[in-house]
Amino acid sequence: MLKQLFKTTTLLLFGTSMLIAETRTIDVNPDEGKLGGVRRVPQADEFKVCADQDNLPYSNADGEGFENKIAEVLAADLGRELTYQYWPDRFGFLRNTLNGYRCDYVIGTNTTYDAVNTTKPYYRAGHVWVYRKDSGFTIENWDSPDLRKGVIGINDKSPVAVALNAKNLMFNAKPYRIQRDLNQSPGQKIEDLAEGNIDIAIEWGPIGGYYAKQSKVEMVVVQIPEYATDQSLLTGKTNWNISAGVRKKEDDRRDEIEAAIFRNLDKIKKIMDDFGIPYAEPVFEDRLDGYKRHKN
16 A cells, blocks of 8 residues: 655745645555565666655656656666656655665765765766846856855855855855745745845755746856865865765666766756756866766
8 A cells, every 4th residue: 555645835825814735745655665674676677766756956746857857868778667756855865765675766966975876977066156147247256256246145054155254255145044944945046036135146056057047037157166175175065976876785776877877978968958957077176076986
């Protein structure tokens, strides 16, 4: 019997008594994935992906995210049927999906994330500055004078705060609690930017690029260079190599999806371009960028 998990988004409209609720369900088998219990056996003709059902631009239950599209390319290359196990991408995601044997592949994760067995990285993601094209700003690095000319929107406890503090820019920063407040859209900063409530947004690249492209106001998206010092690498690293991942010790499965990724790298880059996802080629600048096998 499948168990249905419910994710509800509630919107209160001030001045009215109207309550709008959107409910999504996730189908899971409660008998799978328990230590010492029944576990799903991966099928040779199945390409089963672990994903969030409501996490654009990455994925959603309608297959509209860029990682959904990448998964379609990989499944077709391997000649397998694409299926999903959805679970909210929060604490417990891997425990309830990949490591519970409910699915077999994670399409995008940090290359050095040691909870999974990662492929060689296929792109590099980082934070971006986003600002309105009609602002007249030109921002290229942390010393750009235009960074001091307006309100900067930044996620609460973002690693980019290390550079903001070092450059004495925190005085004009406006914090957002998007990661803690699930009723806020991931694109909230870009919406505020379009409405003139802030002047510059600092955002994780895939989110900033995607929502900037969706905006009715023309935006400029600039990748933020790594602000790297011995101390900032511990608390403020802002650019990461991205890999696909499988379960620990499943080297054959890892090698298989890795080969499929690099056979289709041009298609994958085209998908990211279509979604407005800013990316760079993987680099290995410090110990957090990859292990020996990732570099060879």
